[in-house]
Amino acid sequence: MRKIILDEKDMPRAWYNIQADMPNPLPPPLNPATGEPITPDMLSPIFPMNLIEQEVSTERWIDIPEEVLERLLMWRPSPLCRATSLEKFLGTPAHIYYKNEGMSPPGSHKPNTAIAQAYYNKVAGIKRLTTETGAGQWGSALAFACNQFGLELKVYMVRVSYNQKPYRRMMMEAWGGKCIPSPSPDTNAGRKYLEENPDHTGSLGIAISEAIEDAVTSKDTKYALGSVLNHVMMHQTIIGLEAQKQLAIAGEYPDVVIGCAGGGSNLAGISFPFICDKIHGKDVRIVASEPTSCPSLTKGGYVYDFGDTAQMTPLLPMCSIGHGFIPAPIHAGGLRYHGMAPLVSKLFMDGLIEAKAYNQLETFAAGIIFARTEGFIPAPETNHAIACAIDEAKKAKEEGRERVILMNFSGQGIIDLPSYDAYMSGKLQDYALPNEEIQKLLKELEQYPKPR
Amino acid sequence: MRKIILDEKDMPRAWYNIQADMPNPLPPPLNPATGEPITPDMLSPIFPMNLIEQEVSTERWIDIPEEVLERLLMWRPSPLCRATSLEKFLGTPAHIYYKNEGMSPPGSHKPNTAIAQAYYNKVAGIKRLTTETGAGQWGSALAFACNQFGLELKVYMVRVSYNQKPYRRMMMEAWGGKCIPSPSPDTNAGRKYLEENPDHTGSLGIAISEAIEDAVTSKDTKYALGSVLNHVMMHQTIIGLEAQKQLAIAGEYPDVVIGCAGGGSNLAGISFPFICDKIHGKDVRIVASEPTSCPSLTKGGYVYDFGDTAQMTPLLPMCSIGHGFIPAPIHAGGLRYHGMAPLVSKLFMDGLIEAKAYNQLETFAAGIIFARTEGFIPAPETNHAIACAIDEAKKAKEEGRERVILMNFSGQGIIDLPSYDAYMSGKLQDYALPNEEIQKLLKELEQYPKPR
Numbered sequence: 001m002r003k004i005i006l007d008e009k010d011m012p013r014a015w016y017n018i019q020a021d022m023p024n025p026l027p028p029p030l031n032p033a034t035g036e037p038i039t040p041d042m043l044s045p046i047f048p049m050n051l052i053e054q055e056v057s058t059e060r061w062i063d064i065p066e067e068v069l070e071r072l073l074m075w076r077p078s079p080l081c082r083a084t085s086l087e088k089f090l091g092t093p094a095h096i097y098y099k100n101e102g103m104s105p106p107g108s109h110k111p112n113t114a115i116a117q118a119y120y121n122k123v124a125g126i127k128r129l130t131t132e133t134g135a136g137q138w139g140s141a142l143a144f145a146c147n148q149f150g151l152e153l154k155v156y157m158v159r160v161s162y163n164q165k166p167y168r169r170m171m172m173e174a175w176g177g178k179c180i181p182s183p184s185p186d187t188n189a190g191r192k193y194l195e196e197n198p199d200h201t202g203s204l205g206i207a208i209s210e211a212i213e214d215a216v217t218s219k220d221t222k223y224a225l226g227s228v229l230n231h232v233m234m235h236q237t238i239i240g241l242e243a244q245k246q247l248a249i250a251g252e253y254p255d256v257v258i259g260c261a262g263g264g265s266n267l268a269g270i271s272f273p274f275i276c277d278k279i280h281g282k283d284v285r286i287v288a289s290e291p292t293s294c295p296s297l298t299k300g301g302y303v304y305d306f307g308d309t310a311q312m313t314p315l316l317p318m319c320s321i322g323h324g325f326i327p328a329p330i331h332a333g334g335l336r337y338h339g340m341a342p343l344v345s346k347l348f349m350d351g352l353i354e355a356k357a358y359n360q361l362e363t364f365a366a367g368i369i370f371a372r373t374e375g376f377i378p379a380p381e382t383n384h385a386i387a388c389a390i391d392e393a394k395k396a397k398e399e400g401r402e403r404v405i406l407m408n409f410s411g412q413g414i415i416d417l418p419s420y421d422a423y424m425s426g427k428l429q430d431y432a433l434p435n436e437e438i439q440k441l442l443k444e445l446e447q448y449p450k451p452r
Numbered sequence: 453m454r455k456i457i458l459d460e461k462d463m464p465r466a467w468y469n470i471q472a473d474m475p476n477p478l479p480p481p482l483n484p485a486t487g488e489p490i491t492p493d494m495l496s497p498i499f500p501m502n503l504i505e506q507e508v509s510t511e512r513w514i515d516i517p518e519e520v521l522e523r524l525l526m527w528r529p530s531p532l533c534r535a536t537s538l539e540k541f542l543g544t545p546a547h548i549y550y551k552n553e554g555m556s557p558p559g560s561h562k563p564n565t566a567i568a569q570a571y572y573n574k575v576a577g578i579k580r581l582t583t584e585t586g587a588g589q590w591g592s593a594l595a596f597a598c599n600q601f602g603l604e605l606k607v608y609m610v611r612v613s614y615n616q617k618p619y620r621r622m623m624m625e626a627w628g629g630k631c632i633p634s635p636s637p638d639t640n641a642g643r644k645y646l647e648e649n650p651d652h653t654g655s656l657g658i659a660i661s662e663a664i665e666d667a668v669t670s671k672d673t674k675y676a677l678g679s680v681l682n683h684v685m686m687h688q689t690i691i692g693l694e695a696q697k698q699l700a701i702a703g704e705y706p707d708v709v710i711g712c713a714g715g716g717s718n719l720a721g722i723s724f725p726f727i728c729d730k731i732h733g734k735d736v737r738i739v740a741s742e743p744t745s746c747p748s749l750t751k752g753g754y755v756y757d758f759g760d761t762a763q764m765t766p767l768l769p770m771c772s773i774g775h776g777f778i779p780a781p782i783h784a785g786g787l788r789y790h791g792m793a794p795l796v797s798k799l800f801m802d803g804l805i806e807a808k809a810y811n812q813l814e815t816f817a818a819g820i821i822f823a824r825t826e827g828f829i830p831a832p833e834t835n836h837a838i839a840c841a842i843d844e845a846k847k848a849k850e851e852g853r854e855r856v857i858l859m860n861f862s863g864q865g866i867i868d869l870p871s872y873d874a875y876m877s878g879k880l881q882d883y884a885l886p887n888e889e890i891q892k893l894l895k896e897l898e899q900y901p902k903p904r
Contacts, residue, residue, distance in 0.1 A: 002525040005457045073454040074533075074827050081526075085600075103555060105827035107866065147824050148537075170869040173876055174823050371626050372599050375526050375557035414559065414866050417622040424625055 002084060004246040006077035012241040013064055015234045018272045018343060020060035021279050026230070026346050027451040029314040030304055035449065038314045045216045046223045048124035051117065054231040062234065064116075071115045071148050072238065075104045080246035081409075085373035087393070094396035095252060096389055098409040099243050099270060102376060106171065108411030109266045110141030110226055113235035117224045118145035127220040128152040132182065132207030135161055135333030136168025137379075137411065138226030143177030156182035156190075156210040159202035161333070167415045182207040189213050189310075203326075205309030212312055227263025228307055228316070228341045236269025243406060244273055254284055254406035256392050260384035261288035261297065261355070262334045264341030270408035272343075275352050288344070288355040289388035291363075292432035294327040296320055296340045297348055297355035299438050303448035305339055317451035319345040321433075321441050328431030330360050331419035332380040346451075358387045359430040364423040366390050367413070379411035380419050454536060456698040458529035464693040465516055467686045470724045470795060472512035473731050478682070478798050479903040481766040482756055487901065490766045497668045498675045500576035503569065506683040514686065516568075523567045523600050524690065527556045532698035533861075537825035539845070546848035547704060548841055550861040551695050551722060554828060558623065560863030561718045562593030562678055565687035569676045570597035579672035580604035584634065584659030587613055587785030588620025589831075589863065590678030595629030608634035608642075608662040611654035613785070619867045634659040641665050641762075655778075657761030664764055679715025680759055680768070680793045688721025695858060696725055706736055706858035708844050712836035713740035713749065713807070714786045716793030722860035724795075727804050740796065740807040741840035743815075744884035746779040748772055748792045749800055749807035751890050755900035757791055769903035771797040773885075773893050780883035782812050783871035784832040798903075810839045811882040816875040818842050819865070831863035832871050 019026060028037035040052045047055075054062060064072070083096040101109035121129060129151055133139030139155040146153040155172055162169060162181035172179040180186065182202045183193035189209040193200045200206075215223035225232065240257075247253060257274045259267030271286045278284050288297055296319045305320040307313035318339035327336035340348070347353045367383035369390065370376070378386060389407040396403035413420070422428050471478060480489035492504045499507075506514060516524070535548040553561035573581060581603055585591030591607040598605040607624055614621060614633035624631045632638065634654045635645035641661040645652045652658075667675035677684065692709075699705060709726045711719030723738045730736050740749055748771045757772040759765035770791035779788035792800070799805045819835035821842065822828070830838060841859040848855035865872070874880050 001460060002522070003460065005459075007457075008453055008455065070454070105823075105829065144827060148827070166873070167866070167869045170873040171829065171866070174820065174829055174869065174872050176824060368626065371557075372628060375596060375600070377557065377623070377626055414619070414623070417619045417626065420626050421618070421622040 001250065002082055004080040004249050006242055006246055008073055010245060011069070011073065011077050012238055014061040015064060016237040016241060016273050016276065017057055017060055017062055017234050018275060019058045019230065021276050022346065023279065023350055024346065026342055027317040029316050030449065032306070032311065032315050046212060048121050048126055048222055050120045050124055051231050054234060055229060065119060068116050068119045072112070076238070077242045078103055080243055083374050086370060089369065089373045090390065090393050090397065092393040092397040093400060094393040094403040094405050096393055096405045096407065097247065098407045099239055100376070100409045101239060101266070102409055102412030106137070106140040106144050107414065108137050108141065108379065109236060109239060109269060110138050111144055112238055112269065113226065113232045113265065114141040114145035115148065116235040118142070118149045118151055121222055122149040122151060125220065126151065126222050128218065129222060129224050130154050130156070130211040130214040131224045131226070132156045132204060132211045134158050134204050134336070136165055137334055139177070139179060140168050140171040141226065142224055143172035143175040146177060147175040153177040154214060155179040156184060156207040158182055158204055158207050159200065182210050184210060187213045203309060208308045209310045209312055227265040230343055232265050233268035233272065233341055233343050236265050237272050239269035239408060240271060240273035243270060247406065252404050255403045256285040256287060257406045258287045258289060258385050258388045258392070259408040260335060260381050260410060261290045261340065261344065262337045262381065264344035266408050266410040268341060268344055270406070271353070275347060278352060286353045287388055288348070288353055289384040290355060290357050291330055291332060291335050291384060292357040292359050292430070293330050294321070294336055294338070295357045295433060296338060298357040299433065301442055301445040302345060302349050302451060303445050304451055305448055307339065315449065317342050317345065319348060320445065322444055325441060330431060331416060332363070332384060334381040335384065356388055358384050359432055360428055361430050363387045364420065364428060367420070376409070377413045378409060379413040380416050382410045382413070385410065453702065454534055456532040456701050458694055458698055460525055462697060463521070463525065463529050464690055466513040467516060468689040468693060468725050468728065469509055469512055469514055469686050470727060471510045471682065473728050474798065475731065475802055476798065478794055479769040481768050482901065484758070484763065484767050498664060500573050500578055500674055502572045502576055503683050506686065507681060517571060520568050520571045524564070528690065529694045530555055532695055535826050538822060541821065541825045542842065542845050542849065544845040544849040545852060546845040546855040546857050548845055548857045548859065549699065550859045551691055552828070552861045553691060553718070554861055554864030558589070558592040558596050559866065560589050560593065560831065561688060561691060561721060562590050563596055564690055564721065565678065565684045565717065566593040566597035567600065568687040570594070570601045570603055573674055574601040574603060577672065578603065578674050580670065581674060581676050582606050582608070582663040582666045583676045583678070584608045584656060584663045586610050586656050586788070588617055589786055591629070591631060592620050592623040593678065594676055595624035595627040598629060599627040605629040606666060607631040608636060608659040610634055610656055610659050611652065634662050636662060639665045655761060660760045661762045661764055679717040682795055684717050685720035685724065685793055685795050688717050689724050691721035691860060692723060692725035695722060699858065704856050707855045708737040708739060709858045710739045710741060710837050710840045710844070711860040712787060712833050712862060713742045713792065713796065714789045714833065716796035718860050718862040720793060720796055722858070723805070727799060730804060738805045739840055740800070740805055741836040742807060742809050743782055743784060743787050743836065744809040744811050745782050746773070746788055746790070747809045747885060748790060750809040751885065753894055753897040754797060754801050754903060755897050756903055757900055759791065767901065769794050769797065771800060772897065774896055777893060782883060783868060784815070784836060786833040787836065808840055810836050811884055812880055813882050815839045816872065816880060819872070828861070829865045830861060831865040832868050834862045834865070837862065
């Protein structure tokens with residue numbers, strides 16, 4: 001069997017909330033002004049109460065509403081594919097499975113939470129959402145989702161990406177979303193930066209400031225985030241829940257589950273249901289694959305840090321290399337984030353998740369191997385998971401063991417073809433963070449509050 | 453049920469050859485020099501004998517080889533989706549189904565035949581293929597297929613497209629294909645045009661000349677074509693064969709089957725199995741949807757014409773507006789072809805296929821409606837099928853009838869997003885061929901030989 005397709009009727013009907021099973025509870029987010037825990041009502045100007053409730057819930061299962069399910073069925077259950085051609089190429093006895101999240105309309109796993117968030121805002125009476133986007137994966141997923149529920153959307157896209165990556169902007173507009181370059185003249189924050197420099201190329205921090213300012217100052221408007229938060233991780237667990245059922249059909253159970261990790265949402269999505277098994281005694285390894293240029297798990301500290309460079313968010317208990325860090329311009333834009341989702345960070349600190357870092361060139365080499373065996377061209381982020389899966393498959397070969405590897409194919413790379421072009425013509429480089437710089441960053445982190 | 457997925461074990465095991473069932477036999481291709489029918493051995497410098505045998509076969513079923521099947525299973529059986537959101541938007545009692553061929557690695561139906569052709573060349577001992585490509589859909593599908601079977605590939609891409617559409621070239625290279633702008637300095641034909649004009653923007657005719665010259669003058673090399681020929685139509689019938697099984701699962705049978713039509717391969721793919729039913733008494737309509745700017749079925753004549761502008765091919769019995777016609781620069785590049793596949797043309801002349809023509813703007817309007825209901829962004833070619841399906845659904849609404857509409861979603865439009873951008877910013881125009889020009893073209897066709 002090359003693909004294991006789940007019947008629509010076997011689609012999971014509830015999301016898995018790992019907060020019900022964690023060996024140690026998640027430290028709360030803190031108010032940076034007071035150092036006191038954030039209460040739900042403090043988040044209410046930004047998010048609707050139904051999502052805030054999910055954020056703090058410790059219920060194990062949360063039902064997926066019918067209207068969300070109906071939209072997820074547009075492309076879900078996603079195929080679980082056996083990478084037989086890749087296995088043959090590697091000469092490995094390992095069985096490699098990949099969960100293909102690239103089949104969604106915007107081409108990544110992001111709509112799993114975008115659809116849910118748009119729905120919950122809709123039923124809370126919200127008419128309009130704002131968000132920021134870097135490379136544009138999240139902005140396009142939210143544009144698709146808002147269109148499905150008749151919500152208006154305004155996306156603040158980092159100006160340098162807006163100019164360099166017009167396809168993502170066009171995709172948002174095809175779904176009726178509004179996308180403008182940030183800094184923009186539409187907010188106080190944006191105007192301030194534009195006054196300083198009319199050609200300001202922007203940053204994710206500035207775009208977040210603009211999106212939040214817009215949300216809190218506009219009527220019937222809230223803000224939406226595509227990663228990091230607990231409810232986002234939970235919405236993504238449908239990936240792993242489907243994969244569990246699909247592997248059961250194949251009569252297999254994974255020895256190792258792999259996802260690339262930027263903010264943490266696709267890793268959480270594929271792995272949390274398996275971490276539940278692990279907590280209850282199953283022998284399964286979970287590996288996060290991150291870039292050496294932005295190594296929040298492998299090299300960062302576990303601290304209370306801001307979620308954004310502009311220091312607008314609460315303090316979050318994260319593995320971080322510091323909110324002031326500006327990652328090198330690797331093509332895996334979705335992995336250029338200084339911190340890691342609090343849930344993923346805590347599970348990493350508790351030894352339930354391992355992490356490995358990869359250089360840009362070896363991830364593209366892995367991506368080309370994948371495209372030339374399995375056919376699908378992966379997103380640059382996904383290439384990090386593939387590089388890690390290939391390493392695991394080689395280890396299985398050395399050991400002569402029939403290891404079962406499950407990997408999240410988080411997105412397809414058609415819009416990212418220019419990065420492959422650059423790789424193949426020798427124009428890409430590695431940006432592994434030098435040790436001295438890591439030491440400097442860790443020193444700075446020492447003054448941050450410590451989660452307990 | 454939103455999607456009907458076929459089990460891998462229920463995947464069709466043979467292609468359907470409509471030549472076994474046609475009410476009137478297909479007129480043979482002619483040698484332009486002698487006016488005599490072309491014999492199989494005259495095609496052997498260009499194609500391997502196993503494909504030539506398929507070209508002339510009248511066997512009803514031809515087994516799909518195991519190695520081809522294994523590759524098709526990478527993305528097949530493709531989903532049959534019920535367009536419930538589109539139905540609701542239109543307020544139609546019709547049931548609209550679309551067969552999603554956009555899920556293949558290159559994003560269109562083209563690899564269905566590319567995989568088969570690469571395989572048959574491989575087993576015939578061929579080491580290298582050549583082809584031409586316009587917008588690049590065919591070139592990228594063949595690059596994917598050649599990579600799967602370890603064949604070298606050289607694609608001659610019309611220079612203006614090569615410069616304007618770099619993503620397709622990058623896709624070919626990601627799969628290891630070689631893609632160069634045509635006219636190129638690598639062939640006599642190319643050098644001739646470059647001497648006349650070093651900045652020559654190229655044409656599909658020139659690219660065909662280069663690819664064929666390369667194939668006949670190089671060792672172990674053949675040429676491959678992505679549409680028009682009988683064996684290409686046959687390889688695509690897997691689309692309709694799957695759809696028949698999927699509709700049976702849904703307990704439905706189509707009143708109308710719709711495909712866009714350029715060379716004819718995706719229309720043939722979805723419709724030929726249903727035309728077989730029709731020949732045997734079933735009440736089903738087949739509609740080809742073509743552009744008003746290149747209306748070979750709705751306005752052309754049924755004549756013996758060259759398949760290419762450079763007059764290198766045999767004379768083919770086609771509905772054509774003449775091989776000298778240069779279609780307007782509509783974004784549906786795959787529909788900019790002067791003729792129609794001989795099989796589709798003959799079935800059209802025998803009244804088994806209807807045809808309707810659409811203007812560019814109304815097809816993009818249909819594409820936006822589709823993207824904003826069903827989520828997936830269609831290729832500009834596919835928008836022609838969608839415009840036609842929407843018309844049929846509106847007719848069903850007027851008549852208050854529960855019509856079942858089956859449409860081929862021939863490809864996704866992510867690489868074509870700039871055309872949507874142009875549409876949404878009011879920069880697209882219609883190019884309906886004026887009546888006087890059609891009369892002039894038809895007059896010229898009068899001197900062409902007539903098929904009997």
